[in-house]
Amino acid sequence: MSIVDNASAIRGDIITTTYLNDKFTDITTVTTSQIDDDNVRSEGIDRTTLKLNGLSTNAGIILIDAQQSSNGVGPGSGTVYANTSNHGQQAELNHGSGTRITWAAGQALQNTDLLRVYWHVYVDSFNAEARTEPYRQHPCWLVWLQWDITSNALANWTEVPGQAAFNTFYADGVAPLDAYGSPISSTSGTMTIPHCTQFVDGGVVYDISHPNSTYHRGYFYQNTTGSTITIYGLRLVIDGLYFPWRTATVTTNRFIHVYSDTVVTDDITIAGCYMVSVIQRGQ
């Protein structure tokens, strides 16, 4: 209990110095680390009564951290990412500086903390090569989120939880052979950029490049559970071309990068990237 509860003077009492001192020292006693819910009425706490963190809203009560990165060189230029004949050749989306979100001192993600990441990427142009193999229809580029939870040296990037690196080897014995990829169930931080649309018109197969000079948007969400994770950086990587794959025998939906694909003239030019991360209390 931390309520001041002393007798009030009544008619006829003589006010003494002892009586007055008791009134004020009772308040001293109560305010010695004892103010609690007994002293605050219902709806007695409002924004104006809270001691917020100076000019920053990262008080940690709801919002723990908010960051953004922006990097772009504008339409008509950018970085070219080419389809490669080998798997696991993902490249960081990098146009110089500013495409990563970093925390030099590390940012703790505690149990129940929410990590929200949003990004949009400007695709300047495509180069699409014609293809006839049925397993190479509907190709796409995959952009996915990585983080570094090791140190601020940012030398140990790994995929965010629920995200695969699309480099699992599958030897299913059906075309395409020796394919690398990952199930689509492991794409929690993936954004797909369609490379081209293939259709058949009068028996003729056409590969039509997807519209360029457009933005594509992706996002990632995590409700942290268990031990505290210290995050030092976020970045996006891109790889391609990948193809959706499922057959009567291969019943897991996958994205696969065909290992034997020697077509190397497919490429994508990306000229901008904007990324936002928000960390907030879950409860």
Add this chain to the structure above:
Amino acid sequence: MAYTPTKVWSASDAIDAQDMLDNLDGIKNYLNKIPDAALASGQWVNTNHIMKGFYEPTINCATFVSGVVGGKVFNYNNTDYTYATGYNTLRKGTASPYVHVPKSAIDFEITSPSTILYHYWMCPLTPNNDDASLGHTDIFIWKGNISNPQSITRARSVEEDVATAHLAEWENIYFLSGTHLVTGLSVGTYHMGLGALSTTAKTSVIAWGYSAQVFCM
């Protein structure tokens, strides 16, 4: 730190009105800014102690102690329809023919330092001008005034290639969306909204929307 009375009377002191007033003023000043050390340690605040939030249906916005969240959606089904072109207007030929997207402007009354997370989207129809160039439509967040675009997203019209008659090439409906973060807002009033820019003659917008989440703590 506990409250300390200005005056502690000894047995021989006369009870003076000024001393009494000084002590009472001391209590008043103390309660206006209770030090951290006076609060009991450990969690004691329950939900009943927090001022309840309220919802304003007209603007679809909910305000709480921790911040504000709201947004709106506009689409053709609700007779919301607009244009983004600069043609047939004085905007044509200017360097930045920006146009306001209707009903998307918001005034943020910031009463404590805040961070705003803004999401926005639009479905524009951007048919080509049937000339050698392919036009595009941009949407963006503006802050303060429409001449100050922030985060920009873009869709490009695709030429309807009549010669080869591939319907797959006719694709000028594109869903644009983006995110923008505004940090370090101090106390004050801020105006933000959606703007658009189009280089084609017949750009129409059939749906758009936004949401804003203001973090105050």
